[in-house]
Amino acid sequence: MREIVRVLYRELHYRRLKNNPQIAADPKKFEEQLRRTGDVKRGLAVQSAIFLLFGLMMGAAVWGAGDGEKAAVLLATYALLPFVMALYTTAVNSSYAVSMGIFEPLKPLPVKTGAKYLSALLALDNVPAVVAMIPPVIAMARYSLPAVVLGLLWVFIGAFLGHVLGLAVFTLFGSSGVGGRFSKLRTLARVIGVLLFISLFYALNYVQKYVNEHYEQLLPFFSRYSLAYPFSVASIVEPLSSLLLALVYLAVLVPAYYLLLGRVWKFIEAGSFTSSARRVAFRARVHHPVVALFLKDLRIIARKSALLVGLLFPLFLVLPTALSVLSGGITPEKIEFTLLMVAWAASVGVDAVLKTDGRDFDALLALPVTLRDFLWSKLLVMCLVPVLTSIGIVLLAAFYSPTFLAFIPAALMLPLLTSSISLSFFYHDEEVLSIPDTGSAEVLLLMILNGFALGAVALVWYLVGYLPALVLLGVLLVPILWLLSR
Amino acid sequence: MIEVENLVRRFGPAVAVDGISFRVDDGEIYGLLGPNGSGKSTTMKILAGILPPTSGRVVVGGVDVSQKPLRVKEITGYVPETPALYESLTPVEFFNFVGSVRRIPEEKLQERVDALVRAFGIEEYLGEMIGSLSFGTRQKVSLISAMLHDPEVLILDESMNGLDPKSARILRELLMDFREEGKSIVFSTHVLALAEMICDRIGVIYNGRLIAEGTVEQLKELAHEESLEDVFLKLTESRDEVLGIVQALKEAL
Numbered sequence: 001m002r003e004i005v006r007v008l009y010r011e012l013h014y015r016r017l018k019n020n021p022q023i024a025a026d027p028k029k030f031e032e033q034l035r036r037t038g039d040v041k042r043g044l045a046v047q048s049a050i051f052l053l054f055g056l057m058m059g060a061a062v063w064g065a066g067d068g069e070k071a072a073v074l075l076a077t078y079a080l081l082p083f084v085m086a087l088y089t090t091a092v093n094s095s096y097a098v099s100m101g102i103f104e105p106l107k108p109l110p111v112k113t114g115a116k117y118l119s120a121l122l123a124l125d126n127v128p129a130v131v132a133m134i135p136p137v138i139a140m141a142r143y144s145l146p147a148v149v150l151g152l153l154w155v156f157i158g159a160f161l162g163h164v165l166g167l168a169v170f171t172l173f174g175s176s177g178v179g180g181r182f183s184k185l186r187t188l189a190r191v192i193g194v195l196l197f198i199s200l201f202y203a204l205n206y207v208q209k210y211v212n213e214h215y216e217q218l219l220p221f222f223s224r225y226s227l228a229y230p231f232s233v234a235s236i237v238e239p240l241s242s243l244l245l246a247l248v249y250l251a252v253l254v255p256a257y258y259l260l261l262g263r264v265w266k267f268i269e270a271g272s273f274t275s276s277a278r279r280v281a282f283r284a285r286v287h288h289p290v291v292a293l294f295l296k297d298l299r300i301i302a303r304k305s306a307l308l309v310g311l312l313f314p315l316f317l318v319l320p321t322a323l324s325v326l327s328g329g330i331t332p333e334k335i336e337f338t339l340l341m342v343a344w345a346a347s348v349g350v351d352a353v354l355k356t357d358g359r360d361f362d363a364l365l366a367l368p369v370t371l372r373d374f375l376w377s378k379l380l381v382m383c384l385v386p387v388l389t390s391i392g393i394v395l396l397a398a399f400y401s402p403t404f405l406a407f408i409p410a411a412l413m414l415p416l417l418t419s420s421i422s423l424s425f426f427y428h429d430e431e432v433l434s435i436p437d438t439g440s441a442e443v444l445l446l447m448i449l450n451g452f453a454l455g456a457v458a459l460v461w462y463l464v465g466y467l468p469a470l471v472l473l474g475v476l477l478v479p480i481l482w483l484l485s486r
Numbered sequence: 487m488i489e490v491e492n493l494v495r496r497f498g499p500a501v502a503v504d505g506i507s508f509r510v511d512d513g514e515i516y517g518l519l520g521p522n523g524s525g526k527s528t529t530m531k532i533l534a535g536i537l538p539p540t541s542g543r544v545v546v547g548g549v550d551v552s553q554k555p556l557r558v559k560e561i562t563g564y565v566p567e568t569p570a571l572y573e574s575l576t577p578v579e580f581f582n583f584v585g586s587v588r589r590i591p592e593e594k595l596q597e598r599v600d601a602l603v604r605a606f607g608i609e610e611y612l613g614e615m616i617g618s619l620s621f622g623t624r625q626k627v628s629l630i631s632a633m634l635h636d637p638e639v640l641i642l643d644e645s646m647n648g649l650d651p652k653s654a655r656i657l658r659e660l661l662m663d664f665r666e667e668g669k670s671i672v673f674s675t676h677v678l679a680l681a682e683m684i685c686d687r688i689g690v691i692y693n694g695r696l697i698a699e700g701t702v703e704q705l706k707e708l709a710h711e712e713s714l715e716d717v718f719l720k721l722t723e724s725r726d727e728v729l730g731i732v733q734a735l736k737e738a739l
Contacts, residue, residue: 280612282578282600285586300575304574363571
């Protein structure tokens, strides 16, 4: 099992690197990258080290809570991390791993449930999030030693729960079946289903926030009757009930896991299918290459629900907070904060946008596509959702006061800034078409970089005013867009 | 016209193409034959501007591939061994995408797609996702998309693979027409009878080197053999090996 997973992990990274002609064409660079990313231990160690930094910050907060029950509630909040990470990586990356064809060699072999390898492969991606939880769990030692053991158990359960639900999402919505009269409807249904599914965590998050604010009144109820993860994590201060609850979780999750694994493997074995042949007449429609590339990406994203979720996922990071900010009354400061936040979250979309071509990237290489056209099309795709969201927020605000329409330029330029910084980050020294490796470390670094750029704009906006902030935005955008237009 | 001079392509320590030189004139079909892993596909990718050469000079339609690979892609139609297509698009969307990227005028695109789609008989699959099509139909989509812009040069890497006899015949006739129009065609195949039938000249690649070149008759004369298959096996030093393997298999089974 371990050997097969090791081979699959290496194969997945090998194919990703092979998709990148810039790296594939340079044997030395290729070998070096493969050694760095293709090795399970090394890859996980680097990512875990990065996540551990966040873990130490969370650990300090738990240690400093001063009260065991309050620390447990805090830990329960953080326990969303391994859960969401596991759900997201399993739901999104499973389709990606399958579409790269790394399971094809397993299909003709007498393997009963090859999906367990997919499961193990995806579970590896969740290790860093689990590692991040170690410091806050250990910090619980200040209040109770059994809480540390139970905390570890609950972190594991959280990651496992996310993984199992991610497998369910993949089974229900990850079908590659195409065509047929209702294919568009099915795609839409899949996407809405996934988005609603993800929304659940925000509902949980909202409740969690509410509990934090009404901590004193709700604590007895919270600790005694919390059944839903991550609230259940707070039960660690009552070891017996916490252990019993954890066992109930495992009793449900383990059979569900095995059931889903069987289904996932059947799904992988079946491959894609054509529902019915439809006669369609060809009608030539020629666009500018940038528009053609943009439309191509949109079509692919719309048909691969996992990619669509990846593109929309940043919104889900932002919208609940944005809505809660705006629900308290609309002010220019709140709109400004929301626009900055939407633009910042747009950075995360780079991963889905650059994964759009996947293994079909070779199709592009035979065509006379310039790097400039390619990057501009990616920029348009990346900006689309955050720009529409930002404009939507501004229009919503303008419904109350038309003066907010003045924020439209910022709604356009802020996502353009973060998206263009994101693409420049990955392509600043590229000269030919390529797909960079967008690992979590790179995306994290990118978010910090975009945070600095947006911080500068926000500072000017707060201290000097809106118009100077727009000027600064323009000044920042010009060289970056020039870099992309080379 | 295609001119290849002392072409070398390395992948780390491995040498995939080791100093080969050949020339394909306008109105000529040049067959590249060789065993698997001999360097044919690498050579063809370099000719199509997809892969840069390590050293040597390659000029396609008067354009140096090292200096202007994009221009080479503009004048070249390339069909890879395994169809490289966007599987989430339908053939209609893919042809429109290729037409847009290649800046083909709408009327011309309509005309060429209609003609080629009819010729290869894929009308009923135009609305299906490419990923759901059979290998042969995908190969046809790949062939059509490579011919949409009426390229000066065609590079076909085992493009007959997966084609039904009717489509294979149509492709053969099309290639003959292209030759008449003065296009240069590089064609690789493992079906030696086909190479014998349509290629004006043949180059045999073995271990990254061009070990023989000429018309079918010249090659037969050179190797003192009656058939192209025997010529091929002799030149690639495989005949004794093949006989030995067959004997060993007979004993083992």
